[in-house]
Amino acid sequence: YTAMGYMGQFIYVFPEQNLIIVCTGGTPETYDYTQQIPFRFVLPAIN
Numbered sequence: 662y663t664a665m666g667y668m669g670q671f672i673y674v675f676p677e678q679n680l681i682i683v684c685t686g687g688t689p690e691t692y693d694y695t696q697q698i699p700f701r702f703v704l705p706a707i708n
Contacts, residue, residue, distance in 0.1 A: 662674040662676075668687050668688060668689065668692070669684065669686075669687025669688065669689070669691060669692040669695050669696070670684055670685055670686070670687060671683070671684050671695070671696065673699050675704070678704070678707060678708075680703075680707065682698075682699045682703060684698070
């Protein structure tokens with residue numbers, strides 16, 4: 662599940678991993694990078 666907000670804010674819910682990732686800060690310049698963090702760093706670290 663995903664919820665996207667203003668200026669790059671997001672919530673990702675991964676029920677299979679019992680994991681919720683929330684980002685409440687961001688800027689237009691960092692939007693692409695913050696969106697990649699869960700998939701490039703967090704999920705590989707827990708798998």
